[in-house]
Amino acid sequence: MPGVREARPRRNCCFRECVRDLLVLVRLVRVGGCAVEKGKYGVPLERSDYLPLERHEESCSPEDFRKWLKTHGKGKRLAVDLFSGAGGLSYGVKQAGWTVAAAVDFDERALETHAANFPGMSLHMDLGNPDERDRLVELLKTADIDLIAGGPPCQPFSRAGRSKIRDLVTNHKRDPEDLRKELWRAYMDVVTRVRPRAILMENVPDMGLGDDFFVVRTIEQHLEDLGYATQVRLVDAWHYGVPQHRKRLILLARNDVERFDWQPKQDGFTNLREAIGDLPGLNPQPTERVGKREMPYRMPEAPSAFVEMMRKGAPEGLVWDHMTRRVRDDDWKIFSEHMDSKTLYSDIPEEFRRYSAENFTDKYKKLAWGERSRSITAHIAKDGYWYIHPDEPRTLTVREAARVQTFPDWFRFAGTRSDAFRQIGNAVPPLLGKAAAEALAPMEGVQAQLGGLQPHWRQVREELVAWARERRNGDDWCHLPGEQMSQLAAAVIALLSGAKPSAAQLDEILKDVRWRKTLTSKAFQNLLEAAPSEKVRTRLERLAPLVDDVAAWQENRRLEIPKRLALKPAEASLYRLLVGEDLLWVGQGALRVAARLNDSDADRTNRLSDGRVNLVRLVGAGGEDAPLRMAALRLISNTVCSAREPICSECPLSKHCKRKSDASDVSMTTKGNGESEVKKRGDGKQTSA
Template structure:
């Protein structure tokens, strides 16, 4: 692990930390999450379960209420250092994708206590920036849904970047597809990386496609991700199952097994389904959608629900793993078993290793997983930040899974 000016590894504050996927990737890259904050009890239990031995301070706080000053005070009382090198976070901002330019501008710029800033959907983004302003880390990294990218031809991300600039940060943003970072899932998200202006640096996202058209990082498919897991039936509730190592396991699966309890797999549980669904799942071929079903197997209007069901393909990355899995898992039907995916399979598709613990009910686990930044994406970005901003001359261009240090 590398040393910072203060003698420890680079210190991260994770806001809206959720399960800690963002943090995990930074930790893999040699950073250290000092403080992680969320207000959801299952997120807190998950963070404590995975990070307590790393000395991360996990705080259950409502960030819409806790001010940066109050956090500083709280941490100082506990003798916890507040000199964060990086602040990461994915504040929920559902409002943006539907807003128009004038509205966005007024939402993202200070416009007084009575102004549209009071829109609760944008308050959390403002709060994230207030933390950045207050603690002045060298680097601020924010993740958000790509829906904010463009609305009626307006580039909302550029407007958001302006507000980072106003806070004293030089920003680069990019729409990132997790599948290009080695995650077996097509997932598009926006990442903003702001560098404090006095450092006089501009972050460059890693190129994912080489000049010869090949992907820089090894890509992974659904088969790579989950085919080594034991077969289960729908409704399986065995929270601990035996895991038998297969020959020919993919590099990706080997990465996922690193530090796992030998011979055991946790959370390989899935939803139960009624006969009608099971008949539909059985009929579907890999890649099929709801609209491809014959009429007698349909129970919804297919003009509205044409892609409600989606069967995974072994040979491709999966579709986006979202928190909607906590409601139903029809978007991720197993490619060869008559069921939807298990919690552990969803975690694998998000690049959470098998050693990672998720708290709460099955729905809670799906939600935590679906909300997370895939740790492998966070790792690749964090590695590049370390190389470019913290000038660490260690192996930072992991091009094979073996080079990813868990």
């Protein structure tokens, strides 16, 4: 295959690698012809050979990129892969119809792998450096880039730093601090300046779940400002043929049409036997090396469809990189005699345990032939004990791990065995990348909009804000953040949320604190006297610690209130929302409204993951409007969008709802005397408030 040559000692190592190797060799002794390190591990630590790879025959350098565009790149749909690693996403994008014109990463081993397996430029750059980004954008000016893909590291952000982040993004400022911790901004900087037709971002779900999707919402808002329609999905990779449990967050954007057509999910799943069961057995002994760089291979008589796909383009009768580390004698015995796929570490005989069974409940994991693998991560480069072979007393080999990640057998990984494991574990599974990229395929006859799109969800959010502002000026002020909502009023409302007083009772309680900045003894006594029940009074008595404490109610200490009042998590979230903090209030009612507008059942099935994604589309980002929209959704769910009989005709979002109930023409109004007027439903039956 192009890009592969016989393994030999690597030349021109950088200085730090030479120093590292020298330090390792000082600790090594020669045993049986291979370098092994003795120590506490109880097993020789073998240093595998270094696999050097030739560059792809159609690869190019920045100096001859213009020429490449006129030859190999001519007439192709071009893509750029930022933070490319070894090229998992690049290969998925390629399978979906793009040619990767440029890939960028800071990992030299991964880039050597990428350059061997793909045409175009494989660029060693630190995208956290503005000068490097300038150089990249200048290079790409000569190309018609259709897609920018990538998986930038995205750390969740504390609430304290959110306003600063939004300001930096909105005003295109450069943070004087180190950008390496916030590389999603570097990604967005390149996107903003290159303006491709389509964008694909992949990351772990924690990118969203860890901070109320703040970074995701900020990115979406910025893309919408640039005229892109966006879609965020939490995707189970096994739905698209990847034989492992692996959930990923996918953000798509395009400026030609607001449409993202994903292929249907795969029926069933590809199990481990279908994925790697054809590979040669190794049956290792504790004293033997496990596997080889090259081994004979025989295709089974009835290979699975997955195996046929993996073997396409691979050398006949040969499999590469089917090798892994040897294990300790005691672990060899555990794997072979004391474990099956359901065995926990605590189930292992105590005399074989080296770790605390309480702290390391999943230290070892034997995989099962009929199941999916657990998610392959970069940790496999350190040890493979989360990935123990179903039958043999060993961990997965490089080739088996590559298969589970859906890299085909012809795909080689530069460097040592550990380098290969790390590249594989860090990669986007190509089949997942392919499925996501296909949803961005250009549509015949449709061109990118010159002034950009006006996305549907942006329109929905604007209408929601307009409705909320109108309601905030009336009796619903106590449900929405704004000038009238003091910290004291927000605290009172949060404390009473579980008591559920009537609207009239709540008005009576709040009339004396609506505009108050602090809680005096007299105001506190008035609150207690206004309580309509002992239950409500008991809740209001929890305000006692802050009576006559003027400093506690200062604006700059507003986020200390929940702790001072010992608010429960749901109460604290409601308080923070009412004082204007940007958060997702993941209540059942708001999830229900979002699910109905998204034509989804995530409010009943996946509330904390897909349910939140539904909320993200409605809440968005953007100053005071995000908490206002979030509170408005809560208000709608508590008034007109009930679980059983929603009053769709009074819902401000009714025209956008994809799951209107049969009672959509119910219109409940109240007469001046307070009586509920009876209206007829569509089925002719009467209903009342």
